[in-house]
Amino acid sequence: MKRQKGQANRMQNNKQIAVIGAGISGLSAAAYLANAGFQVDIYEKHASPGGRARQFSAAGYTFDMGPSWYWMPDVFERFFQDFGSRVSDWYRLRLLDPAFEMVFSEGETLHIPDDFSGLCRLFESREPGSAARLADFMRLAQFKYERAMADVVYKPGLHFTELLDPKLVSAVLRFQLFSSIRRQVRRNFRHPHLVALMEFPILFLGAMPASTPALYTLMNYAGLKLGTWYPEGGFGAVAKGIAGQAERNGARIFYNTEIRRIVTRGNRVTGIEAGGKVIPYDGVVAAGDYSNMEASLLPAEFRNYGKEYWQRKTFAPSCLLFYLGLRKTFPSLGHHTLFFEEDLDAHALDIYKTPVWPSKPLFYVCRTTASDKTVAPVGHDNLFLLMPVATGLSDSSLTREAYFELMANRIMRRLGEDIRPYIDYKRSYSITDFIEDYGAYRGNAYGLANTLLQTAIFKPKIRNRKLPNLVYSGQLTVPGPGVPPALISGKVAANILAGHFKTKIE
Numbered sequence: 060m061k062r063q064k065g066q067a068n069r070m071q072n073n074k075q076i077a078v079i080g081a082g083i084s085g086l087s088a089a090a091y092l093a094n095a096g097f098q099v100d101i102y103e104k105h106a107s108p109g110g111r112a113r114q115f116s117a118a119g120y121t122f123d124m125g126p127s128w129y130w131m132p133d134v135f136e137r138f139f140q141d142f143g144s145r146v147s148d149w150y151r152l153r154l155l156d157p158a159f160e161m162v163f164s165e166g167e168t169l170h171i172p173d174d175f176s177g178l179c180r181l182f183e184s185r186e187p188g189s190a191a192r193l194a195d196f197m198r199l200a201q202f203k204y205e206r207a208m209a210d211v212v213y214k215p216g217l218h219f220t221e222l223l224d225p226k227l228v229s230a231v232l233r234f235q236l237f238s239s240i241r242r243q244v245r246r247n248f249r250h251p252h253l254v255a256l257m258e259f260p261i262l263f264l265g266a267m268p269a270s271t272p273a274l275y276t277l278m279n280y281a282g283l284k285l286g287t288w289y290p291e292g293g294f295g296a297v298a299k300g301i302a303g304q305a306e307r308n309g310a311r312i313f314y315n316t317e318i319r320r321i322v323t324r325g326n327r328v329t330g331i332e333a334g335g336k337v338i339p340y341d342g343v344v345a346a347g348d349y350s351n352m353e354a355s356l357l358p359a360e361f362r363n364y365g366k367e368y369w370q371r372k373t374f375a376p377s378c379l380l381f382y383l384g385l386r387k388t389f390p391s392l393g394h395h396t397l398f399f400e401e402d403l404d405a406h407a408l409d410i411y412k413t414p415v416w417p418s419k420p421l422f423y424v425c426r427t428t429a430s431d432k433t434v435a436p437v438g439h440d441n442l443f444l445l446m447p448v449a450t451g452l453s454d455s456s457l458t459r460e461a462y463f464e465l466m467a468n469r470i471m472r473r474l475g476e477d478i479r480p481y482i483d484y485k486r487s488y489s490i491t492d493f494i495e496d497y498g499a500y501r502g503n504a505y506g507l508a509n510t511l512l513q514t515a516i517f518k519p520k521i522r523n524r525k526l527p528n529l530v531y532s533g534q535l536t537v538p539g540p541g542v543p544p545a546l547i548s549g550k551v552a553a554n555i556l557a558g559h560f561k562t563k564i565e
């Protein structure tokens with residue numbers, strides 16, 4: 060058992076590591092380091108684990124604060140397997156069918172089936188001949204996914220020579236790095252609803268389809284072939300499972316503890332400062348937002364990147380979120396519904412080109428109670444509304460409310476009934492909250508946009524260039540945004556730090 064290996068290592072290794080942040084990447088890094096025998100303490104400014112993936116409870120409802128799409132189940136399984144356990148030891152997964160629904164302007168709703176043959180039939184019904192093209196498209200997307208998982212995403216992104224692996228060199232030619240998702244999708248499909256279906260993950264994961272390399276069609280494979288799952292109890296159950304694994308491996312978690320400074324001497328990190336006290340450590344994983352970890356915790360001479368660097372970067376969007384408790388259930392609303400009555404390009408331009416509050420937004424609604432009755436009182440619904448918006452905008456309560464009305468009207472059109480008279484609980488969350496809670500640069504929600512020049516070796520580096528015992532993890536470094544990448548990022552960062560102490564984590 061790997062756990063026993065960890066215990067054996069721990070006796071040989073008395074190095075102490077501090078992890079700043081109990082988000083998914085920090086918990087993951089801690090789990091690997093503790094398993095390798097390091098003594099690991101995690102410090103988290105909030106009261107529970109998960110970071111952006113944590114939950115809050117109010118008025119009898121339990122809300123996931125961020126993620127709701129459980130994609131890439133293989134990555135979660137691999138994480139737990141690394142410690143001799145399984146996902147099912149920590150939480151139960153349910154496959155959603157339909158996986159999700161898309162509402163279009165003509166009042167048409169597409170129900171995206173879980174099984175691929177159903178999806179092919181759906182494509183064929185909208186555009187004759189498209190099912191065969193979908194099968195080809197998916198074969199290539201699967202190739203990219205499998206190669207990326209095997210040969211790219213677990214690499215630290217420190218040097219371009221990592222990409223010179225002979226297996227990878229031949230694969231890269233099929234990655235379509237210099238084509239865009241837009242070009243590949245539109246070369247294969249013409250029906251606007253099918254195009255929207257194939258392009259939607261990009262808007263939510265952060266870039267214009269035209270500037271996202273076609274490599275990322277791997278997300279179509281992840282989303283449409285590997286299944287859309289629901290972890291019972293919500294993403295909070297996932298965060299608790301990952302935290303539980305880190306603790307089982309020997310890590311300790313200190314909640315409600317904000318780190319104020321990474322302490323250095325010469326060219327080494329010697330500890331951290333919390334609550335006015337300096338606590339000595341041999342190494343640190345900075346697992347909060349990269350830009351903020353550097354700007355607020357490190358002296359300027361030790362930062363990898365200055366203000367100008369972050370200003371030049373293209374960030375993924377922020378969001379306007381509403382957490383709603385309703386004194387009624389609306390069973391005709393599925394678990395995931397994408398309101399796509401407006402043009403994706405127009406919304407994307409309002410995010411990336413001329414950042415303004417969108418004139419015709421797309422948005423997403425999660426009715427968690429469609430799959431899980433434990434997250435609301437009996438006979439009530441639990442809804443989560445998400446509208447992507449540009450970073451750095453002013454988000455007054457007046458603006459938030461105007462968009463709430465817009466979204467509620469469109470939900471009313473879809474349901475034939477207004478949800479507003481049944482509101483029992485309502486909380487909004489947007490740009491200023493991301494800044495307040497995470498120190499998020501300009502209030503970004505998902506880190507950097509997935510453009511070619513912000514992929515792999517072009518991401519902010521996982522290792523501090525001047526302090527060899529300081530590493531970074533999380534959505535702003537390799538491999539990128541999303542819960543599965545955050546899990547991977549923790550492993551990669553742990554590997555680098557362990558390597559510094561001549562220890563291997565696997």
Ligand SMILES: Cc1cc2nc3c(=O)[nH]c(=O)nc-3n(C[C@H](O)[C@H](O)[C@H](O)COP(=O)(O)OP(=O)(O)OC[C@H]3O[C@@H](n4cnc5c(N)ncnc54)[C@H](O)[C@@H]3O)c2cc1C
Nearest residue numbers: 080082084104110111125126127128318347533534541542
């Ligand atoms: C609204 C929203 C929806 C999303 N939807 C999905 C989805 O459906 N599927 C998906 O896979 N991904 C989704 N994501 C993305 C995913 O949630 C993130 O990419 C991932 O959780 C980031 O993890 P992380 O470890 O990088 O950072 P974070 O989650 O940001 O964790 C960093 C932690 O560090 C703590 N911290 C920061 N500074 C300090 C300090 N000085 N001292 C102590 N603690 C500190 C923070 O409190 C936080 O807990 C979504 C994100 C958002 C915001």
